[in-house]
Amino acid sequence: MSSFRFFDPHAHMTSRTTDDYERMAKAGVRALIEPAFWLGQPRTNVGSFVDYFSSLVGWERFRASQFGIQHFCAIGLNSKEANNEGLAKDVLEILPRFALKEGVVAIGEIGYDEITPAEERAYQWQLEFAREHDMVVMVHSPHRDKKRGIIRSIDVAKEVGIDMEKLVIDHNNEETVKSVLDAGAWAAFTIYPNTKMGSQRMVDLTKQYGADRFIVDSSCDWGVSDPLSVPKTAKMMLEQGVPADAVEKTTWKNAVTAYGHSGQIDFELLDAKPVIDQRQLFMENSVLRGQEAQVDEGVPN
Amino acid sequence: MSSTDMPPLTAPDLQKLSAWLDAAVAACPGSGHAAKYAAWSEGVLAGLAAGASDGQFCQALSAASRYAPKGALAPSPQLVADAEDLLAGWNPSRWTALEAARVRLIVERAKADPESLLSALEEAFRYADEGELCALYRSLQFLPGPERFAVRSAEGCRTNMKTVFEANGMDTPFPEAHFDDVAWHQLCMKSLFVEAPLWRVVGFDRRVDEELARMALDLADERRSAGRRVFPELWMCMGSAESGLEATKRKLAAIEKELSGDDELSRKGAILALGRLGQTERLEEIQADGGTYFGPIAGWALMGRHDQTAFASISPPEGAEPQTREHEEGRAQGALLFPGDTDSDPATDTPGNPS
Numbered sequence: 001m002s003s004f005r006f007f008d009p010h011a012h013m014t015s016r017t018t019d020d021y022e023r024m025a026k027a028g029v030r031a032l033i034e035p036a037f038w039l040g041q042p043r044t045n046v047g048s049f050v051d052y053f054s055s056l057v058g059w060e061r062f063r064a065s066q067f068g069i070q071h072f073c074a075i076g077l078n079s080k081e082a083n084n085e086g087l088a089k090d091v092l093e094i095l096p097r098f099a100l101k102e103g104v105v106a107i108g109e110i111g112y113d114e115i116t117p118a119e120e121r122a123y124q125w126q127l128e129f130a131r132e133h134d135m136v137v138m139v140h141s142p143h144r145d146k147k148r149g150i151i152r153s154i155d156v157a158k159e160v161g162i163d164m165e166k167l168v169i170d171h172n173n174e175e176t177v178k179s180v181l182d183a184g185a186w187a188a189f190t191i192y193p194n195t196k197m198g199s200q201r202m203v204d205l206t207k208q209y210g211a212d213r214f215i216v217d218s219s220c221d222w223g224v225s226d227p228l229s230v231p232k233t234a235k236m237m238l239e240q241g242v243p244a245d246a247v248e249k250t251t252w253k254n255a256v257t258a259y260g261h262s263g264q265i266d267f268e269l270l271d272a273k274p275v276i277d278q279r280q281l282f283m284e285n286s287v288l289r290g291q292e293a294q295v296d297e298g299v300p301n
Numbered sequence: 302m303s304s305t306d307m308p309p310l311t312a313p314d315l316q317k318l319s320a321w322l323d324a325a326v327a328a329c330p331g332s333g334h335a336a337k338y339a340a341w342s343e344g345v346l347a348g349l350a351a352g353a354s355d356g357q358f359c360q361a362l363s364a365a366s367r368y369a370p371k372g373a374l375a376p377s378p379q380l381v382a383d384a385e386d387l388l389a390g391w392n393p394s395r396w397t398a399l400e401a402a403r404v405r406l407i408v409e410r411a412k413a414d415p416e417s418l419l420s421a422l423e424e425a426f427r428y429a430d431e432g433e434l435c436a437l438y439r440s441l442q443f444l445p446g447p448e449r450f451a452v453r454s455a456e457g458c459r460t461n462m463k464t465v466f467e468a469n470g471m472d473t474p475f476p477e478a479h480f481d482d483v484a485w486h487q488l489c490m491k492s493l494f495v496e497a498p499l500w501r502v503v504g505f506d507r508r509v510d511e512e513l514a515r516m517a518l519d520l521a522d523e524r525r526s527a528g529r530r531v532f533p534e535l536w537m538c539m540g541s542a543e544s545g546l547e548a549t550k551r552k553l554a555a556i557e558k559e560l561s562g563d564d565e566l567s568r569k570g571a572i573l574a575l576g577r578l579g580q581t582e583r584l585e586e587i588q589a590d591g592g593t594y595f596g597p598i599a600g601w602a603l604m605g606r607h608d609q610t611a612f613a614s615i616s617p618p619e620g621a622e623p624q625t626r627e628h629e630e631g632r633a634q635g636a637l638l639f640p641g642d643t644d645s646d647p648a649t650d651t652p653g654n655p656s
Contacts, residue, residue: 050427050428054427054428054429054430057430057431058429058430058431058434058462059431059461059462061430061431062431062461062462062463062464062465094428096360097356097359097360097363097428098428100360100363100364100367101363101366101430101433102363102366102367102430102432103430263367266371
């Protein structure tokens with residue numbers, strides 16, 4: 001594990017504490033993407049969105065940097081709140097002011113929740129915006145009726161003309177993975193107890209399908225979730241014989257490639273400093289005081 | 302920067318400033334894609350000159366990150382000298398190229414319609430990301446009707462983003478010229494708290510006063526009660542020997558307490574403060590007994606080298622020079638916002654006493 005570094009391409013850090021940042025940094029997480037989503041309850045006015053988007057490109061970016069973690073984000077109107085159509089209209093009006101800012105690597109997370117016409121309109125509008133500005137799209141797949149939601153989200157993205165190389169479908173599982181791979185999009189998996197994937201299932205899927213189009217993330221948020229999902233799953237993969245280069249693909253390289261299409265990731269910076277730092281930390285044990293990186297058992301299902 | 306002989310502040314010539322910014326961006330180390338940037342900025346500047354909406358102005362500030370050169374502006378010594386001629390107190394040495402490109406846009410907006418500038422800038426502040434905030438705050442020193450922006454700049458002192466705090470408060474003549482006493486004292490005190498370089502607050506020596514000295518001494522007492530080190534630059538706030546007898550007694554007692562402590566940088570700061578208070582005899586004593594470490598500092602102080610720039614040597618080390626998008630990129634754990642955090646051992650879980 002000692003030479004590994006991780007890119008967690010889905011982490012809602014505004015909901016997390018500095019303890020989490022510390023543990024992530026210690027476990028080798030060097031960069032992450034924080035996609036815009038809902039707050040666990042619906043917002044009532046557009047000003048709340050302005051302040052939220054603003055915190056993603058401001059305070060949270062700075063907060064992450066204090067722990068040596070590069071913070072990128074995705075800006076979008078989530079599917080749940082798309083159902084408040086008056087509010088959705090206001091949000092889409094101010095969205096372009098944030099979507100084209102520095103360090104915004106995608107439009108996201110967008111897609112379906114209940115697969116309503118209102119959700120579809122907001123999804124389509126944002127896909128068109130992404131296409132016009134040549135942006136990457138991060139799609140949230142629904143909890144209920146997931147398989148149909150994913151197929152539909154891919155179909156609509158295709159209709160709008162989104163390049164499959166710039167489409168990441170998130171929160172996949174055993175039942176949905178094939179549709180995503182067949183479409184040529186990136187298949188992301190969220191390692192999140194109870195509702196999404198567990199580490200062991202992720203290991204099995206990687207063995208079955210290979211790592212070429214897989215992306216592992218934590219989606220850690222305000223629910224019972226784990227900001228160390230990615231390193232923990234990588235550890236389990238290695239222990240169970242998944243080749244190191246495949247582990248690197250799922251927990252670093254593929255996310256960097258997919259979201260790198262935004263032009264907002266400085267590859268040199270991402271490669272240079274953090275890697276050197278991390279190796280120094282581990283080899284000299286100067287900061288960790290002889291302690292192995294803090295990576296425990298895999299995330300339970 | 303000389304501490305006492307600066308000419309009075311005058312508003313800079315915006316035409317000359319525009320030319321300076323264009324020249325500096327064109328000459329910066331990262332200007333490899335200069336043609337792409339030049340083409341883009343030409344169009345945007347023309348749009349701003351013709352009267353852009355607030356929304357277009359905000360989007361131009363954002364989009365600059367996609368076209369401007371990356372990394373430090375690194376102006377030549379000649380450009381730095383020219384900057385000082387344009388606006389006394391302005392020091393662009395630590396600017397990024399992107400900040401210069403953004404300030405260029407703001408200046409163009411200022412030229413186009415100075416009347417509506419305040420509302421346009423407030424809109425830009427509302428939607429700004431971290432890097433845009435830095436550029437916006439850096440621009441305030443150049444704008445016509447600067448007193449209109451004093452409230453905004455005072456707000457900038459309330460930020461918890463150290464990058465933004467420094468862009469607002471350091472290397473610019475704005476605070477000295479336009480802050481009221483409350484804002485001025487808060488800028489200076491917060492610089493100590495977040496370990497921003499107080500010596501780079503332009504005009505500090507001209508505006509240091511007894512109220513600031515009192516606040517600083519109270520802070521020193523509070524730090525000692527908590528078992529924490531006193532910030533070395535705190536001793537800058539001792540001001541001059543012209544305070545009343547009681548105040549001077551308190552200052553000297555606090556300085557002596559520091560000199561008997563074991564924090565080397567803070568002791569150096571206390572020695573410089575003796576110079577500020579004209580304590581020649583005590584300094585001669587230290588020079589004689591202070592060995593190779595403290596002796597030379599006392600010697601400097603005796604020669605009058607105790608102005609704010611003399612405190613640069615005991616100021617917190619600067620973070621890595623900006624390498625990419627924003628200042629903060631070069632910062633790892635060595636530049637935590639809250640001082641003292643770096644002293645704690647990240648590998649232990651025992652309850653500590655982080656400052």
